[in-house]
Amino acid sequence: MSETEQSPVPLWEPSAQVVASARITDFTDLAQVRAGRNLSTYDELWDWSITDLDGFWGGVWDFFGVGDLFGAHGPVLAQESMPGSVWFPEVQLNYAEYVVSRGRADDVAVVGVGEDGSATELTWGDLRAQVAAVAQWLRRRGVGRGDRVVGYLPNIPEAVMAMLATAGIGAVWSSVGQDYAPSAAGDRLGPLEASVLVTADGYRYAGRARDQRAAVREVLGSLPTVTDVLVVERLGVGALDAPGVPAHSWAAASAQRAEPSWERVGFDDPLWVLFSSGTTGRPKGMVQSHGGILLEELKLLGLHLDLGPTDRLFWFTSPSWVMWNIQSSALATGASILCYDGAPAHPDGRRLWQLVAEHGVTAFGSSPGYLEASRETGLRPARDLDLSALRILASTGSPISPSTHEWAVTATGGMPLFSMSGGTDICSGFCGGVPTVPVWPGELSVRNLGVAMDAWDPDGRSLRGEVGELVMTRPLPSMPVSFWDDPDGARFRESYFNVYPGVWRHGDWITITPRQSVVIHGRSDATLNRHGVRMGSADIYHAVESVAQVRESLVLGVEERGGGYWMPLFVVLTDPEATLDDDLRAVIRAAIRDRASPRHVPDEIIQLAALPHTRTGKRLEVPLKRVLQGADPESVVQRAALDDPALLEPFLELARRRRAEGDD
Numbered sequence: 001m002s003e004t005e006q007s008p009v010p011l012w013e014p015s016a017q018v019v020a021s022a023r024i025t026d027f028t029d030l031a032q033v034r035a036g037r038n039l040s041t042y043d044e045l046w047d048w049s050i051t052d053l054d055g056f057w058g059g060v061w062d063f064f065g066v067g068d069l070f071g072a073h074g075p076v077l078a079q080e081s082m083p084g085s086v087w088f089p090e091v092q093l094n095y096a097e098y099v100v101s102r103g104r105a106d107d108v109a110v111v112g113v114g115e116d117g118s119a120t121e122l123t124w125g126d127l128r129a130q131v132a133a134v135a136q137w138l139r140r141r142g143v144g145r146g147d148r149v150v151g152y153l154p155n156i157p158e159a160v161m162a163m164l165a166t167a168g169i170g171a172v173w174s175s176v177g178q179d180y181a182p183s184a185a186g187d188r189l190g191p192l193e194a195s196v197l198v199t200a201d202g203y204r205y206a207g208r209a210r211d212q213r214a215a216v217r218e219v220l221g222s223l224p225t226v227t228d229v230l231v232v233e234r235l236g237v238g239a240l241d242a243p244g245v246p247a248h249s250w251a252a253a254s255a256q257r258a259e260p261s262w263e264r265v266g267f268d269d270p271l272w273v274l275f276s277s278g279t280t281g282r283p284k285g286m287v288q289s290h291g292g293i294l295l296e297e298l299k300l301l302g303l304h305l306d307l308g309p310t311d312r313l314f315w316f317t318s319p320s321w322v323m324w325n326i327q328s329s330a331l332a333t334g335a336s337i338l339c340y341d342g343a344p345a346h347p348d349g350r351r352l353w354q355l356v357a358e359h360g361v362t363a364f365g366s367s368p369g370y371l372e373a374s375r376e377t378g379l380r381p382a383r384d385l386d387l388s389a390l391r392i393l394a395s396t397g398s399p400i401s402p403s404t405h406e407w408a409v410t411a412t413g414g415m416p417l418f419s420m421s422g423g424t425d426i427c428s429g430f431c432g433g434v435p436t437v438p439v440w441p442g443e444l445s446v447r448n449l450g451v452a453m454d455a456w457d458p459d460g461r462s463l464r465g466e467v468g469e470l471v472m473t474r475p476l477p478s479m480p481v482s483f484w485d486d487p488d489g490a491r492f493r494e495s496y497f498n499v500y501p502g503v504w505r506h507g508d509w510i511t512i513t514p515r516q517s518v519v520i521h522g523r524s525d526a527t528l529n530r531h532g533v534r535m536g537s538a539d540i541y542h543a544v545e546s547v548a549q550v551r552e553s554l555v556l557g558v559e560e561r562g563g564g565y566w567m568p569l570f571v572v573l574t575d576p577e578a579t580l581d582d583d584l585r586a587v588i589r590a591a592i593r594d595r596a597s598p599r600h601v602p603d604e605i606i607q608l609a610a611l612p613h614t615r616t617g618k619r620l621e622v623p624l625k626r627v628l629q630g631a632d633p634e635s636v637v638q639r640a641a642l643d644d645p646a647l648l649e650p651f652l653e654l655a656r657r658r659r660a661e662g663d664d
Helices: 016-021 023-035 042-051 053-063 066-070 095-100 124-140 157-168 182-192 213-220 250-254 290-304 322-333 351-358 368-376 402-411 490-496 537-544 582-595 621-628 645-663
Strands: 077-079 108-114 119-123 148-153 172-177 196-200 202-205 208-211 228-232 247-249 270-275 285-289 312-315 336-341 363-366 392-395 417-419 421-423 428-432 453-456 467-472 504-512 518-523 528-530 533-535 550-555 568-573 604-607
Touching: 016 023, 023 042, 023 053, 023 290, 042 053, 053 066, 053 077, 053 290, 066 095, 066 290, 095 124, 095 157, 095 290, 095 322, 108 124, 108 157, 119 124, 124 157, 124 250, 148 157, 148 182, 148 213, 157 172, 157 196, 157 250, 157 270, 157 322, 157 336, 172 182, 182 213, 182 285, 196 213, 228 250, 247 250, 270 290, 270 322, 285 290, 290 322, 290 428, 312 322, 312 351, 322 336, 336 351, 351 363, 368 402, 368 550, 392 402, 402 417, 453 504, 490 504, 518 537, 518 621, 533 537, 537 550, 537 568, 537 582, 550 621, 582 604, 621 645
Parallel strands: 108 336, 148 172, 148 196, 172 270, 196 228, 228 247, 312 336, 312 363, 363 392, 392 417, 568 604
Antiparallel strands: 108 119, 202 208, 270 285, 421 428, 453 467, 467 504, 504 518, 528 533, 550 568
16 A cells, blocks of 8 residues: 555644644643643544543543532443443433533523524523423423423424423433424334423425424324423414313413422433434334433534534534434533524525524534535535634535545635544444544544444454444443333344444444544445455445436445345436436446446446435435345335335335346
8 A cells, every 4th residue: 555545635634723722632631631641642542531431531521510510420430331331320410400501691502593594592591591491391290300201393492492401300302303204203202101292383394384283193192191292383373282182382381480400310310312213123212311421422512523612503403313412412512503494405505504604603514415415506615605603514424425525625615524423322423523633535534532443353353444343342421321112121232232242333334544534334234245345335435426427326235045146326317307328327337446346336227316315314225225135115114214205116116126027
């Protein structure tokens, strides 16, 4: 391997001023005292953070002043095992109490923006008052520690306040967005046996007002334990008629005068339940803890994204996606947040960038898909808009291609873009970026602090410069304390610990480079294993989507009966009027051959008008592979978890045709 191949040119490098002002630099000063040695590089800091878990996580507690509210932390990791670790056993705390205590009363904490551009601002004083009032309202309805409150809501400030009020009284929160069909919402929220549903009468999306009252009534049919509904009036379409369940006004409940009263709980007590996408089966309900989430988000948002009281974070998200929980947690750093309730491309693809410019956003998070769409419009954000407040970009949801990564940095005037990879499972990232380390195209610059992440071969040997399984060899405080409705923990253990006992296997193929950066190759259960040579699907996507005429692609490696292996590639063209011809197929095959692997040139290239995704934008590699192998579609694809279930039909028709051909 040449020196050039080992060390590509960075897209961005931190200046001395950026390094000096970064919060992680101040944290390193504290860490060096605790470690009793010099930690002059990020790699040295990371190594200490995963070697001395007591020192590191105790340092996070002290650095962010958690003890100022809750006192000394005592023992940190009292029992180390995966699963079953015991963290901070002597601590009593409350996530919401810490979060709402951060800002000055007159400073803005939350900005809510509707699709029509209407904006509301809540100060920290407003936030504290409304959270206290809704917490009091919940208590008066008998909700207390350990009870469940669920949300069926758009991405609005009231959703954040409802979550904080629930957490503040020691109850457990869970939510999905109103873009979810009632059946999908019921599948997730029903098993929680909630006492209260917080909802809205509707929302606006892509220029249309969407009255959700009938949908809310249908959701309530899956929530027989709900005794009260709290309704945010967004559309003014009239009262919610929910037979047998009284509906109450958010405006009235949140306007009551109330003194804050916090229920302090154990470090590992449940805070919320987050759900997996559920595309291939019953969604997993991941129970996460007050203390684990608080410390993990302070680390992620305060040290890796460098957020503090002068910042404003905007992530395009919804209450169904883990990024909503992460964005809400940015309040814990003292930063303000922007909640956008609307379509990302209405009236056009500039919309999110316009919000960044109009509302002084300093940290903007989106997805590779949105960045690719922005690129295709010809938008140059730094040229076309006032991005003077913006200082950092982030992207997650899927691997980012080197070309899109380069476009985003260049088009924003040299802004760092931190690609992140983690998951709902830990409500955070395994790897991402940090202000003191360069950004390389298509790579995640660092393994995150406190995350003992490695790449392993099938025998559990550590790999460098080679593709391996993403594993975590030591516990993380924000790992689920359990799965909901999994009393013996069997489903939890099967999900992460059945391949390497006692070690978390996440299910991603990764390479850790000689620079200690990370390349994500895709899900290991969707690996392309052709002629015994394995390759991640992301490597194919990077190659295919370097072809200007291709907007998006999906590749599947389908093991067939009799030992055959069929590898189709599905492409969506940039020009919807264009037709995939033999010349363009040849260009695509050449790109794969030259940029990825000559052994992984597809057997067929098939044009589609669009591809189905999960609601968080992920490709459906595993479910569609199983469909094409002949599995019953209803058993492997949960239609309600998809962005557009109608887009499954071409794959179902292809599966039927191949099955008929096989029968012949």
